[in-house]
Amino acid sequence: MFVAVCFVGGNMAGTVEASNSDAAIGESGRADVIVADGHFDNPATESVLITAASGALDKALAERAAADVTAAMKALPEVADVSPPLPSHDNSALLVRVTMKGDPDTAQERIGPLHAATDAVQSRHPDLRIEETGGPSISQAMDDTLGQDFKRAEILSLPVTFAILIVAFGALIAAGVPVLLALSSVAAALGLSTLASHLVPSTDTTASVILLIGMAVGVDYSLFYLRREREERAKGRAHLDAVEIAAETSGHAVVVSGIAVTIAMAGLFLAGDVVFSSLAVGSILVVLVAVLGSLTVLPALLAKLGRWIDRPRVPLLWRLTRPRAAGAPSRVWSFILRPAIRRPAITLAVSVLALLALAAPAISMRLSFPGMEDLPRTTPAMQAYDRLVKAYPSNGTVHTVAVRVPDGQRAAVEQQLTLLATKAASDPLFAPLDEAPDITFSADGKVAVLDVATPFAGRSDQAKESLTRLRTQLVPQTIGQVPGASVAVGGFVGADVDYADHVKTKLPVVMGFVLVLTFLVMAFTFRSVVVALTSIALNMLSAAASYGLVVLIFQGTWAEGILGFTSMDAVVSWLPLFLFVVLFGLSMDYHVFVVSRIREAVAQGMPTREAVAHGITGSAGVVTSAAIVMVGVFSIFATLSTIDMKQLGVGLAAAILLDATIIRAVVLPSLMTLLGNANWWAPRFMRPRRPAAHRAEVIEGELISAGR
Missing domain, CATH: 3.30.70.1430 (Multidrug efflux transporter AcrB pore domain)
Structure with missing residues (x-):
């Protein structure tokens, strides 16, 4: 009923779309606003x-x-x-x-x-x-090409998710529950996001991100519950007892994880960009709805289904995936963890150095918008466009000079814009005029627009140099001489340069906000400063490695034939900021779940070294299953035609894969084993209060394990 009310109510309220002024970034954004205020009749x-x-x-x-x-x-x-x-x-x-x-x-x-x-x-x-x-x-x-792409992605995403979950659980109902929670969370969040758009205007990317994040966290949270409930039943617990234990343990991890993801997404508000703000709203809403569903509907559903959750079984898969008696550890994961547990210092050094080497290419990261040259050339329209620009360079990359005309200065503005067009035409950085300068005035005469073309590709150094010359020399020497005239230079090149500068300025602010608040949440959740610091360090290492991998793949040409793209020699401008918050949020899912299991074992009196092995082998199945689901879904994006979707899909899939394997199975256990009891250090005011008898049991366990 909640989902239905949200979805129907949101559709009835309608969506408020972001305006040009909402999306204005830098000088190019001001130019867009000036042009929009002119209300030009621009026919197709x-x-x-x-x-x-x-x-x-x-x-x-x-x-x-x-x-x-x-x-x-x-x-x-x-x-x-x-x-x-x-x-x-x-x-x-x-x-x-x-x-x-x-x-x-x-x-x-x-x-x-x-x-x-x-x-x-x-x-x-x-x-x-x-x-x-x-x-x-x-x-x-492009609509035909992209429409086919996204239709294929939509058709594939659910079957891929469901198939992976069947392999993970070996039972159809158990595989369907995570998909049900994820889809219901997405539906409710879509409705709530339309209501929220009356406060924070929405963009056309909000729904896609809600689907992306909703499927990821919805499946994750359900897997946490289902795995724990099955594990407790395998230990001999009654069904309802198993559900209650899962709610108390995995439910706690879900809440902490949801808070961490929400904090990460909230950092997007600091970007000062309506696109990121709308993405933050959509992401936060779908995460909170998924947490709410995990705390209410999911345990109720598990309690109601009883042992039917493991029906109907897929014979071979069920034998491979059914819970082990008494929670026996996996031999495979015990083998994988052996180097981290027995030689933690060497394992940590080698794995961290490998990840840093993978992250190294990120130092040379260049940011840029995809342009016309990055669209697929498989269509006749794009092939004709290339020949058109070659024969008529003025039809290619253009700078838009937008002017607010002062009262009584129309003639002076027109004269100076004509002079500007003439000067540019004689400069090798600009295209020659095919005909007289096309100066357009708005109906009320208060706005004037002139397009100045350059024969170079939009991302080329020459095109950026022409923008600099236009903004710093030609405009001040001409239209800048008209008293009271307000002028801004926009267009693709201007937007590209301005947005890249914007991201470089805002990324440290967003990262700082996310890191500080995440540290506080993790510190007070686990009552440990060390756990909070290592959580942040590992997530930063994972994000850096994914940045390096994206740069390595997409700023070079070696992978063009493999992934079917033409290198733009840059990373899409919005990707680093968005990738950071999404990865930081989703990585916290795994980290909270794994560390919670380790902390739980320590609280029961198990020595840290054994607790690390116990917690990771016990959670490896769910983390691996969740990671495979997300990698499978994100990889579908890498098959799309546009370069930005390819970079997003590869970046997300690679980062999740690295995080669930090298980070959680190698770096985390070796680091926590090396730190030992220091993992749980915290100032006195943060330390949990425990009964004296329990503390004595823990000390006794530590002494026995040390051989004293």
Whole structure:
């Protein structure tokens, strides 16, 4: 009922989307706001490019084809205007621009007749290459490509998760319970996030992150419960007793983990970015709902199902996964842990050095936005776009000069913008003018916009140099001379540079916030300063290694053929910040669960060395299962076409895999074994109060284990 009320109520309330002013970052953000305030009527446009199929272009044939294109397009009800043919500077191409009617945001839905007309003209002129590209064509092509990608990801994610859980539990109902909790948490959080958007505006990425985080934590929390409940039944506990013990132990770990994840996600609010703020809201809501479900619905469901939780069984898998009698340790994990327990110093040194070596490439990390050059070139629209930019450089990367026009200064602004365009055209960092400068004024004359093109790719050093020259020299020398004029330079290059600087500035702030609050939570949860410090150190090591791996894969070219991408020689700007908080939050799931088991064994009088082995071998199954689920789901993202989704999928999958294997199975046990009783040191005010008899039992156990 709670889930239904949240979902229905959220849909009834509606979503408040973030505006341009909400998303403004740096000077490019100010430029976007100025342009938005001009309320320009920017119709959708398409470009029909006419080039030779081979050899030099026959001018007469090209002009006849252009006339054919013009006549065909003007006959269409979707077309508002067709421009005269424009020859390229080297006479290798003719360009016909087509302006469409209607809402530009939905133009891609009406692009079909234009494509049909272009194809018909092509069939009548086989000696020429006649192709169409433009915003609507590229949007349609990308929507088709990405739509297929995400449809495949959605189709695969649930079966992959369910299949892994069947292997983990060997029973269908037990495998279905984690999926049920995760999906119900996602549904409730989606509804609550629409309500929250009235306070913190939402973006189009919020729902995807809710699904991503919700599936991860929902499955994790259920696995913690189910494994512990099965383990207690294997020890001979009655079913309800086993559920109660699972609720008391794993439930406590779930609460602490949920608080840690919430703190990590809350750090995104400090980024000062509406996208990260909306992601923080969605993530926090789905985590809190998953915790609530784990404390209420999950134990109630386990109590109600009874031993039916292990039905129907998959014969072979059930024999392999059923709980061991009396909680006997796994021989495999005992073997894996042997070096960490017997030679902790050497094992710790080797494993940490290996992770630091993996993290080393992160030092050379470069941040950038994906641009047009990073979109898949498998579609005709993108192939035509490349040929268009080659023949007409001014149609490629552009800087947007946005001006707030002072009262009575329209003529002066127009004059200075024309001078600016002329100066830029004579500079090799900028593209030559194909026609007169296109200076656009808003209907009220209070905003003016000029696009200044550069022939270089958006992420190139030359494009960034052209931005610097525009902002520091050309603009101050021209439009900057108009009294009262407010000007900002935006566009792709400006947004790329500004956002990378923004992330570099905010990342230390977010990291500091997350580290300090996580330290406090872990210190007071485990009553140990050392456990809190080691928790943070291990998570930082895991995050650093994942950064290094992403840089190693995506800033080079060696993995292009394996993963099917073209290297952008950079990491997507928003990835380091988002990756840090997600990894820090999800890593705390495993850490809290494992350390809780170790602490529980110590509290029962077991020496630290034995408690480490007992806690890790006892929790290895659930940690491994949870990690495999997340790695499987995140790996699906690595199969998507866009470079940002590939980097996100690889980064998350690699980090979770490293965290659940090397960190939890090698670094953590060797470190805790090496520290011994020092693991539990804390100032006097933090130490838990225990009965004298219990303390005597613990001391006696330690003395016996030491051979005294």
